[in-house]
Amino acid sequence: MRARRLATLSIAAAAALLLAGCTAAGNGTASGAPSPSGSPTDLCAAAAPSGATSDAVKVDGAAGAEATLTFTSPLDVTTTERTVISQGQGDPVQDGQFVSYAITAYNAQTGEKLGAVGYNPGEILPAAVSTTTASAQIFGCIAPGGRVVLTSPGTNGNPGEVDVFDLLAVVPTAATGAAQPPVDGMPTVTLDDTGKPTITIPSGAAAPTDVKIADLKTGDGAVVAPGDKVLVQYTGVLWPDGTEFDSSWTRGTPASFQTTGVVPGFQQALEGQKVGSQVLVVIPPAFGYGDTAQGSIPAGSTLVFVIDILGTQHAAAQ
Known part of the structure; x- marks a missing residue:
């Protein structure tokens, strides 16, 4: 069955x-x-x-x-x-x-x-x-x-x-994987006692034109496959000023959605990762919302997310 x-x-x-x-x-x-x-x-x-x-x-x-x-x-x-x-x-x-x-x-x-x-x-x-x-x-x-x-x-x-x-x-409501060394040129991330991230954009740095992904923590759970439903914590800010536009941490609860239900750059950051991982991703407009404004996100924005992957349900099991 x-x-x-x-x-x-x-x-x-x-x-x-x-x-x-x-x-x-x-x-x-x-x-x-x-x-x-x-x-x-x-x-x-x-x-x-x-x-x-x-x-x-x-x-x-x-x-x-x-x-x-x-x-x-x-x-x-x-x-x-x-x-x-x-x-x-x-x-x-x-x-x-x-x-x-x-x-x-x-x-x-x-x-x-x-x-x-x-x-x-x-x-x-x-x-x-x-x-x-x-x-x-x-x-x-x-x-x-x-x-x-x-x-x-x-x-x-x-x-x-x-x-x-x-x-x-x-x-856990925050990623528990093994910490990884920071990647040069990427935004820096600090965590408070609950695991909530603060994201700092490199001063004066030009936004990348391709999706950039860095592993902050590497988990050992199930691998997120294309089309999976995931349970995550995340915070999103704008490049270059670091203005927060969305955060599950701010709302006080993780969120769940299918990997195919988010912008392409966010999907790339999820698929292939293991549960327990924390991922930093920089998403240029072409892999985000392009030239269309989305609420507090201006048109043409480069997005930066820190994502904690707490669980996954494979597409075949949905």
């Missing part, structure tokens, strides 16, 4: 979209996802309750790998229930954090295994956990390494499902 169909079925069965609404158009703007404002207690209260239906499911296998489920079918699922199989290790996930996760899904009526997704890098984009979405029903009050069974009634013509969700890790 294709990962997109599996994820869609499982999220629908959980009664809401699990992935928070972070999108970005070609102009780099993004809609906000939940920001860290709650507490583990809030998520505990929002977690789906256990019940006789979810408790009746037997789960074999270790958390972090595909599960084998045993239950008597058809399973009569009338409400969403959650049974915690493993609490995980360390602090429970907090409201607003992003997590990587995996799903093993079964049809509640037939007992058929629908498939598994997220156990391999690049299959699912990290999700924001929030008390305002179904993600809290699933992941509330558990820690990385945790595993839960979720039984969900059918919606939109889909049969009820029995799903195992594994909370694999809390995803």
Whole structure:
């Protein structure tokens, strides 16, 4: 089963979209996802309750790998229930954090295994956990390494499902790769304690006429392929004065979009990079917006971005 169909079925069965609404158009703007404002207690209260239906499911296998489920079918699922199989290790996930996760899904009526997704890098984009979405029903009050069974009634013509969700890790909101030496002639970048960049343009330097890319940090995660959907932090400024025109850091949450949904220079900076990397890119007008003004970006502008790559979902899995 294709990962997109599996994820869609499982999220629908959980009664809401699990992935928070972070999108970005070609102009780099993004809609906000939940920001860290709650507490583990809030998520505990929002977690789906256990019940006789979810408790009746037997789960074999270790958390972090595909599960084998045993239950008597058809399973009569009338409400969403959650049974915690493993609490995980360390602090429970907090409201607003992003997590990587995996799903093993079964049809509640037939007992058929629908498939598994997220156990391999690049299959699912990290999700924001929030008390305002179904993600809290699933992941509330558990820690990385945790595993839960979720039984969900059918919606939109889909049969009820029995799903195992594994909370694999809390995803950092800044690149964590190995630092690389600066490249001569490129803008300089300094980071504050949160990882937010400040970009300084070389004084008196002429803007390049080709796209220039420098690796600031090199990650070791999945490689971003053409057409992938990515989760990123980024800041964009104008050459030569360094005026900021857009920043996910300023909005307080990462953004997600497909690599084919941004200007060509930004796309070049993403594709071929590994998750965990931080990339500096200078984009001349021909690879940006050309002679067309875009909001606060004047026509003919050279753009400079620092991009932290936090996650990727391969196009084949969408």
